[in-house]
Amino acid sequence: TCSATVTVEDNVAPIAICQNATVVLDASGNGSITTSDIDNGSNDACGIASMSLDQTSFDCSNVGANTVTLTVTDNNGNVSTCSATVTVQDNTVPTAVCQDTTIQLDASGNGSITTSDIDNGSNDACGIASMSLDQTSFDCSNVGANTVTLTVTDNNGNVSTCSATVTVQDNTAPTAVCQNATVVLDASGNGSITTSDID
Template sequence: VVDSVPPVAICQDITIQLDHLGLASIQPIDIDGGSNDACGIQGLAIDKSQFSCGDVGPNTVTLTVTDNNGNQSSCQATVTVVDSVPPVAICQDITIQLDHLGLASIQPIDIDGGSNDACGIHGLAIDKSQFGCGDVGPNTVTLTVTDNNGNQSSCQATVTVVDSVPPVAICQDITIQLDHLGLASIQPIDIDGGSNDACGIQGLAIDKSQFSCGDVGPNTVTLTVTDNNGNQSSCQATVTVVDSVPPV
């Protein structure tokens, strides 16, 4: 008695998920949809059992069915490989310095601390890249990491903005007149010639504001300019004191 009737090979399509290492595997039984033979099945075999990032999407796998008398049949199944594992988002805190215009900017890579994914990183994005005077101090910035299969993760970094650029101190010379009591006074604004800072001026101060008969002639006065973030600069002006009040 001879059995030359091949088995009935029946395949079924399946979907499999890559793990965090970007790997997945299947067994022949996974795509067998009920293959059978009157004299019994001896074994099942497949031509591809290991899958990785490069296999994401549909893959054709051949199932070979062997019966107990050595007859074979085959069928094909579609094994769809899916990567739904999000990337690992890793942030790092940074400190940045405003320039003389009171501006600073960052790129996503600046706060990336080594984000990774088994199937590779497609791109990085941040929700804030431009900073100005109003951002001095700590700022929370979100980094979004997208892998090559569209999965996303995010993390947050603290971007500390520092203003260490001193203001521009500009002085102007002035001449003042003693009054009938032999006295005169000035305010810081009197010798300020347009001092400025990108982040604004907090205050002006001078080292001498009161003058009398002993000061007639040129006097050197120092103007100290403080910006809104505590940086200081100074310049010097000549305050010429004049007494043109006739005696009584």
């Protein structure tokens, strides 16, 4: 008789199977995935030892399509990879914060405001793209309280609004212009004038 050593080797790489995934960022602008989000049934006859991803965390800079790689290692050290697309979405509306304001009409009876007069710290984790007001100009017909709406749009197109009161005041005194007048007394020694004679 004799004996021999039979060395059994597993040189077959595991089968890495990926699936695409979507990540919705939270209010702070962050999101993440795990291997289970990307793995779609990777397998190996001798068993899977581990799986890993080359990227698991995402933020506002990743909005859109991102390619990630899943690495699958079997129990005998054989490695296989596959790729998937992770679509990152920012669906969180910005926080619109308004403040009331008061404006004085000028001598011509006009006044105006800008978004900075109404905005009181509107914010968004992914940044503000623009702000606008539904009314910026005021005149004598607006004296008193007026409701305006501030529209805030973030860098990914999400929109939020808030309202504020714009109090319009006319504190400009009128310009009084007088003219002299002559009154001729009548036979009874009386005469009179009206405001139009002096104005």
